Amino acid sequence: MTAIVFDKVWKEYGDHVVLERINLEIAPRSFVALVGPSGCGKTTFLRMLLGEEAATRGTILVDGKPLKVEPDADRGVVFQRYSVFPHLTVLQNVMIGREFETSRFLGKLFGAKRKQAEDEARTLLDAVGLNDHENKYPAALSGGMQQRLALAQALNRKPKILLLDEPFGALDPGIRADIHVLIRKIWNENDLTVVMVTHDLSEAFRLGTRVIAFERPRNRPEELERYGATLGSEAPGEIARPSGPQPGASITRDFEVWPKKIAAPVGGAASVPDTPSVAKAAE
Amino acid sequence: MRLLNIKPDRAWTVALAALPFFALIVAYMVGSGIRLAENPNDKLLPSFTAMAEAVKHYALEADPRSGLYLMWNDTLSSLSLLLTALAISTFIALVVGILIGLLPIAGATFGPVVAVASMVPPLALLPILFIIMGLGDGAKISLIVIGTTLKLVRDMALRVKDIPAELLIKAQTLGASTWQIALRVVLPQMLPRLIDSVRLEIGPAWLFLIAAEAIAADSGLGYRIFLVRRYLAMDVIIPYVIWITVLAFLMDLALRLLQRKAFPWFAGARTA
CATH class of the missing domain: 1.10.3720.10 (MetI-like)
Incomplete structure (x- = not known):
């Protein structure tokens, strides 16, 4: 069984091909890192998975069913910025998912139900290390803390798929290392498939079970408007450096990170080694 | 020091804010004084006393006809x-x-x-x-x-x-x-x-x-x-x-x- 399938997916804006013939199967509970230069289509890829953008051609299946064309609670997301609501406190930011779910009209809970949602939210805040800050507004938090909050908020609705759009790109290296530990813990402890877009190769190898590179292989000016990117089928020699206006992109590399990392079974022993040798070598 | 780097402290901020108001009042008083010295019945720039008198009349005394302030x-x-x-x-x-x-x-x-x-x-x-x-x-x-x-x-x-x-x-x-x-x-x-x-x-x-x-x-x-x-x-x-x-x-x-x-x-x- 496969969690996510991309079947000959194209994304075009008019004549402009952004992604070309993407074929991809993502196994459940994998941690996929998408890497590639700016403007190579990896964010467009993530947006399609999110339901924010529709594929021009081809189908995307999740658990065998076509992907819904708008974002919903099946897929959680953390963006690089603007991931949390500035007008809500830390606790309210985490709670609001439950409030949306159980209070269809007001989107707000009162009394015992509220208490329960608060306790639930506190457990999550505890897990991401923000339990001392529940009454602060996001503007009073550091960048790293805001991203921890965004993670707790996204996890509250227990999504099957967690999408991360360069979530740690704006963080200092030390803080980034801490949050890497957190995200790996989250991936291990929840029934989650994670897809992460990142600029940072070492981050991709450290966290991912699979690394996918997007690139635009055919880049001569006369070809720019006709060819987008494809996934993993080009020989290395054909990959040219992007130059000039960039029309599209594709997947040029796709490999499992070795040694294999396997998410711990949910609720089971977390004894599976999850530190890749690549990361060790980098340290 | 460059002009754009000079920042007034608290006392100066208050003083600077009051300055234009003060200047306006002084300018009015001077103008009004000159006109009233020439013609005590001048209506254009009445003195502050005359204005206070009018305010008193309109705000603190009931209108004899309607009984309203x-x-x-x-x-x-x-x-x-x-x-x-x-x-x-x-x-x-x-x-x-x-x-x-x-x-x-x-x-x-x-x-x-x-x-x-x-x-x-x-x-x-x-x-x-x-x-x-x-x-x-x-x-x-x-x-x-x-x-x-x-x-x-x-x-x-x-x-x-x-x-x-x-x-x-x-x-x-x-x-x-x-x-x-x-x-x-x-x-x-x-x-x-x-x-x-x-x-x-x-x-x-x-x-x-x-x-x-x-x-x-x-x-x-x-x-x-x-x-x-x-x-x-x-x-x-x-x-x-x-x-x-x-x-x-x-x-x-x-x-x-x-x-x-x-x-x-x-x-x-x-x-x-």
């Missing part, structure tokens, strides 16, 4: 019209602005008509309003509502569109419906911004009120100014103008305080 009566009459009208336009702006800004369908339907209608000069509509609604309060309130609502609506719609798309996507991934997003994500973020917009519309609102009162009214601050104009009663007009300015300034101040107290998150979010 005219200045308070005028203030009450003007403020009730102004505040009613601003409340109506604020409410309309909030609802319509969020609709236009948040829903592409509503934006496509109402965006262009609002953009065109907001170019109609409201004062040109005043005769129409008087013809349709008579000379009563309805026409005056309508004028203020028409004059301020459309700009507020456009402003709200733009500010709704300024909400980062990420936040709306995020809310959807938390399972929120359109209604829940409007109620729990957009509305609370718009309220403090609405206060900013309303603050900017206080001036136009007074303009429309005074214009309407000047033409047809039997009380109100604008009515009084235009009434005593016939007698060149500058000793009444000047204090009334100052009073209107003070009222407008206090409304602005009250809204600013409300924004700070009711939306403590806003100052931090605005700079972020």
Whole structure:
């Protein structure tokens, strides 16, 4: 069984091909890192998975069913910025998912139900290390803390798929290392498939079970408007450096990170080694 | 040191702020003194004593004919019209602005008509309003509502569109419906911004009120100014103008305080 399938997916804006013939199967509970230069289509890829953008051609299946064309609670997301609501406190930011779910009209809970949602939210805040800050507004938090909050908020609705759009790109290296530990813990402890877009190769190898590179292989000016990117089928020699206006992109590399990392079974022993040798070598 | 790096400390800030006011008062006193020395009956630049006398007469003594304290009566009459009208336009702006800004369908339907209608000069509509609604309060309130609502609506719609798309996507991934997003994500973020917009519309609102009162009214601050104009009663007009300015300034101040107290998150979010 496969969690996510991309079947000959194209994304075009008019004549402009952004992604070309993407074929991809993502196994459940994998941690996929998408890497590639700016403007190579990896964010467009993530947006399609999110339901924010529709594929021009081809189908995307999740658990065998076509992907819904708008974002919903099946897929959680953390963006690089603007991931949390500035007008809500830390606790309210985490709670609001439950409030949306159980209070269809007001989107707000009162009394015992509220208490329960608060306790639930506190457990999550505890897990991401923000339990001392529940009454602060996001503007009073550091960048790293805001991203921890965004993670707790996204996890509250227990999504099957967690999408991360360069979530740690704006963080200092030390803080980034801490949050890497957190995200790996989250991936291990929840029934989650994670897809992460990142600029940072070492981050991709450290966290991912699979690394996918997007690139635009055919880049001569006369070809720019006709060819987008494809996934993993080009020989290395054909990959040219992007130059000039960039029309599209594709997947040029796709490999499992070795040694294999396997998410711990949910609720089971977390004894599976999850530190890749690549990361060790980098340290 | 460069001029742009010189920052006044607290005491200097206060002193510098007071300076132009002080200069205005001195200039007036000098001008008034020169004219009154030539002609003690001059009406154009009355002395402060004459103005205090007039204020005392209008604010602290009942009018012998009607038994009303005219200045308070005028203030009450003007403020009730102004505040009613601003409340109506604020409410309309909030609802319509969020609709236009948040829903592409509503934006496509109402965006262009609002953009065109907001170019109609409201004062040109005043005769129409008087013809349709008579000379009563309805026409005056309508004028203020028409004059301020459309700009507020456009402003709200733009500010709704300024909400980062990420936040709306995020809310959807938390399972929120359109209604829940409007109620729990957009509305609370718009309220403090609405206060900013309303603050900017206080001036136009007074303009429309005074214009309407000047033409047809039997009380109100604008009515009084235009009434005593016939007698060149500058000793009444000047204090009334100052009073209107003070009222407008206090409304602005009250809204600013409300924004700070009711939306403590806003100052931090605005700079972020």
